[in-house]
Amino acid sequence: MTNASSILNNAFLNKGTAFTKAERKQLGLTGALPARVQTLAEQEKQTYAQFKTKHPGLEQRQFLMDIFNTNRTLFFYLMGQHIVEMMPIVYDPVIADSIEQYSDIFVQPQGAAFLSVDDIASTKERLANAADGRDIRLIVVTDGEAILGIGDWGVNGVDISVGKLMVYTAAAGIDPSQVLAVSLDAGTNNEELLNDPNYLGLRHPRVKGKKYHQLVDAFMDATEELFPKALVHFEDLGRDNALDILQQYQTKRPVFNDDIQGTGIICLAGVLGALKISKEKLADQKFLTFGAGNAGMGIANMLYDELVRQGMDPDEARRHFYLVDVQGLLFNDTPDLTPAQKEFTRDRSEFANADELTNLAAVVKAVHPTVMIGTSKQPGAFTEEIVKEMAAHTKRPIIFPISNPTKLLEARPADLLKWTDGRVLTATGVPFDDITYNNTTYTIGQANNALVYPAVGMGAIAAGASQVNEKMLAAAAYALSDIIDPNAAGAAVLPPVARLEEFTAKVASVVAQSAIDQGLAAKGVTDAKKAVLVHKWTPAY
Numbered sequence: 091m092t093n094a095s096s097i098l099n100n101a102f103l104n105k106g107t108a109f110t111k112a113e114r115k116q117l118g119l120t121g122a123l124p125a126r127v128q129t130l131a132e133q134e135k136q137t138y139a140q141f142k143t144k145h146p147g148l149e150q151r152q153f154l155m156d157i158f159n160t161n162r163t164l165f166f167y168l169m170g171q172h173i174v175e176m177m178p179i180v181y182d183p184v185i186a187d188s189i190e191q192y193s194d195i196f197v198q199p200q201g202a203a204f205l206s207v208d209d210i211a212s213t214k215e216r217l218a219n220a221a222d223g224r225d226i227r228l229i230v231v232t233d234g235e236a237i238l239g240i241g242d243w244g245v246n247g248v249d250i251s252v253g254k255l256m257v258y259t260a261a262a263g264i265d266p267s268q269v270l271a272v273s274l275d276a277g278t279n280n281e282e283l284l285n286d287p288n289y290l291g292l293r294h295p296r297v298k299g300k301k302y303h304q305l306v307d308a309f310m311d312a313t314e315e316l317f318p319k320a321l322v323h324f325e326d327l328g329r330d331n332a333l334d335i336l337q338q339y340q341t342k343r344p345v346f347n348d349d350i351q352g353t354g355i356i357c358l359a360g361v362l363g364a365l366k367i368s369k370e371k372l373a374d375q376k377f378l379t380f381g382a383g384n385a386g387m388g389i390a391n392m393l394y395d396e397l398v399r400q401g402m403d404p405d406e407a408r409r410h411f412y413l414v415d416v417q418g419l420l421f422n423d424t425p426d427l428t429p430a431q432k433e434f435t436r437d438r439s440e441f442a443n444a445d446e447l448t449n450l451a452a453v454v455k456a457v458h459p460t461v462m463i464g465t466s467k468q469p470g471a472f473t474e475e476i477v478k479e480m481a482a483h484t485k486r487p488i489i490f491p492i493s494n495p496t497k498l499l500e501a502r503p504a505d506l507l508k509w510t511d512g513r514v515l516t517a518t519g520v521p522f523d524d525i526t527y528n529n530t531t532y533t534i535g536q537a538n539n540a541l542v543y544p545a546v547g548m549g550a551i552a553a554g555a556s557q558v559n560e561k562m563l564a565a566a567a568y569a570l571s572d573i574i575d576p577n578a579a580g581a582a583v584l585p586p587v588a589r590l591e592e593f594t595a596k597v598a599s600v601v602a603q604s605a606i607d608q609g610l611a612a613k614g615v616t617d618a619k620k621a622v623l624v625h626k627w628t629p630a631y
């Protein structure tokens with residue numbers, strides 16, 4: 091490749107028309123670009139106008155990905171200027187469409203590393219090739235088994251790694267040249283993909299058990315050798331693997347499971363925010379999680395830890411939880427409990443009609459929860475009848491239907507407001523516009539882990555933390571819940587995406603401070619705020 095094309099085709103180096111005359115001369119680009127020299131702001135204005143001509147949804151996302159693949163600085167400058175408009179395009183919910191169509195619309199690998207269960211021996215080589223000499227500090231890895239709530243999407247799932255990393259940079263200012271998206275391709279059980287001639291991943295059923303874990307371990311060993319400072323963020327792993335892998339590594343390396351931990355933090359922050367508005371106490375709440383998988387159990391554990399931190403006896407704290415999954419209310423004798431679920435089961439003797447508690451409606455009637463969180467992937471599961479029953483027994487019902495994407499929501503915020511006469515305190519995984527009901531305008535908080543994982547990651551990276559532990563996660567939840575204004579009419583339970591960059595910096599400092607206080611930070615890191623500031627990359631030429 092000539093010098094000109096190696097620069098213009100490198101998204102980390104390319105400035106396009108913004109290369110000055112002197113730079114063009116120095117880099118051998120004279121004549122390789124049209125005459126006019128533009129500023130970043132001019133490029134942004136022009137690009138945004140072009141973006142507006144595209145169809146909302148996937149076409150807009152593809153356009154933005156073109157910019158991402160051509161010029162990272164311009165992409166992140168543009169996204170920073172239009173964060174509220176572009177988050178849902180780059181990330182959830184539109185990312186779900188791009189994952190479903192990944193193999194059909196594939197143009198380029200977007201810098202990701204593709205690891206193969208059929209060729210575990212080449213794991214290190216594959217990672218090194220994709221990193222191409224870059225100093226990687228942050229890895230988002232998925233095996234595509236449990237993408238959002240849409241199931242097994244095999245290699246197509248790599249888009250979630252790419253998308254999560256985009257949000258890391260947009261929110262926290264993680265240097266985009268220091269990140270790596272990774273796909274662990276272990277096959278797929280998605281028949282539609284196995285039969286799709288365009289499918290780009292390994293065309294065989296998902297490999298489980300020992301061989302799968304060999305792939306994960308090879309990935310972890312290779313990343314430790316190649317990128318010893320990197321934080322590893324696990325995303326959308328299946329329920330059978332996620333917690334095991336987290337527990338295997340969480341005291342040894344800086345690792346983070348977003349679905350378990352990120353979702354736990356955002357929901358704890360949301361509940362704390364809601365209680366600031368209702369002026370009630372956490373210790374007085376009864377929690378029902380509907381869908382006791384990775385997210386549901388991560389949330390239950392974060393809330394439980396907080397009750398204990400507030401001084402409640404652990405056994406008493408456990409009794410504040412009611413888990414509902416496919417079997418109905420989970421009892422200690424329910425078959426097929428996961429290890430995480432076993433910690434929070436109930437005893438049949440507590441209920442006169444225990445055998446009837448096989449569906450959400452019956453459980454809500456029997457329990458009268460004050461907080462109900464949906465991570466079930468069951469659209470419309472929070473019906474009018476169920477919500478009204480819950481709301482009849484508590485002044486300010488806290489209801490978070492957070493299954494993603496939009497088509498899987500357990501309930502829509504406008505309905506929840508209507509069914510509870512405006513009393514509900516709600517937040518959803520995907521963004522919603524403000525809703526006016528009975529002359530009050532309600533802002534709907536976004537209980538998506540994207541509002542917090544960038545801060546956790548930045549805090550851990552800036553501190554050079556040797557691990558990411560419960561105290562750091564709790565610190566992030568408090569810091570986030572502190573930012574809302576509980577006295578504004580129709581206030582949201584979480585801070586708005588419009589202020590994502592500002593509050594991410596604050597929360598990241600708190601996380602870094604927690605690592606320093608616990609003696610988990612790298613030698614010489616003593617000033618959390620400064621460490622976060624030093625690590626923050628900003629899109630500028």
Ligand SMILES: NC(=O)c1ccc[n+]([C@@H]2O[C@H](COP(=O)([O-])OP(=O)(O)OC[C@H]3O[C@@H](n4cnc5c(N)ncnc54)[C@H](O)[C@@H]3O)[C@@H](O)[C@H]2O)c1
Nearest residue numbers: 238239329381382383384385415416465493494519538539
């Ligand atoms: N907003 C967020 O930040 C966020 C974060 C993580 C996950 N989520 C969403 O939560 C959902 C679950 O994700 P996960 O990672 O926990 O998946 P998971 O597969 O680990 O858990 C889903 C759970 O729902 C249960 N379930 C399935 N059908 C059910 C039914 N009919 N009734 C009751 N329970 C049922 C499953 O048995 C499983 O335990 C997804 O839609 C995902 O998008 C949202």
Ligand SMILES: O=C(O)C[C@H](O)C(=O)O
Nearest residue numbers: 182238239349494538539
């Ligand atoms: O990706 C998201 O939007 C949040 C979450 O991690 C999920 O799996 O739904």
Ligand SMILES: [Mn+2]
Nearest residue numbers: 238325326349
């Ligand atoms: Mn996820």
